[in-house]
Amino acid sequence: xxxxxxxxxxxxxxxxxxxxxxxxxxxxxxxxxxxxxxxxxxxxxxxxxxxxxxxxxxxxxxxxxxxxxxxxxxxxxxxxxxx
Numbered sequence: 598x599x600x601x602x603x604x605x606x607x608x609x610x611x612x613x614x615x616x617x618x619x620x621x622x623x624x625x626x627x628x629x630x631x632x633x634x635x636x637x638x639x640x641x642x643x644x645x646x647x648x649x650x651x652x653x654x655x656x657x658x659x660x661x662x663x664x665x666x667x668x669x670x671x672x673x674x675x676x677x678x679x680x
Contacts, residue, residue: 604665623648 600610629642 600661602661602663610661619652621650621652 600608602608625644625646625648627642627644627646629640631638631640633639
C-alpha cells in the first residue's frame with residue numbers, strides 16, 4: 598500500500614519499503630551418447646549451463662504521499678479566474 602503521512606495524525610501504509618533483492622540460479626545438464634557397432638560409430642557429449650541472475654526491486658516502488666497542516670491555496674485578494 599502507498600504510504601500516507603500526515604502531520605499530527607498516525608500514518609497509513611507501510612513504514613518503509615525495503616529493496617527486494619532476489620538471486621535466481623538455474624542449472625541445465627545435457628548428455629548425449631551414441632554407440633553403433635556396425636561400421637563403428639561412437640559419439641559422446643555433454644553440456645553444463647549455469648545461469649544466475651539478480652532481480653532488484655527498487656525502494657519505495659509503491660510511492661509515498663505526505664500531507665501537512667498548510668493550506669493548499671489562499672484566494673484572498675486574487676482576481677477572478679480566467680475562463
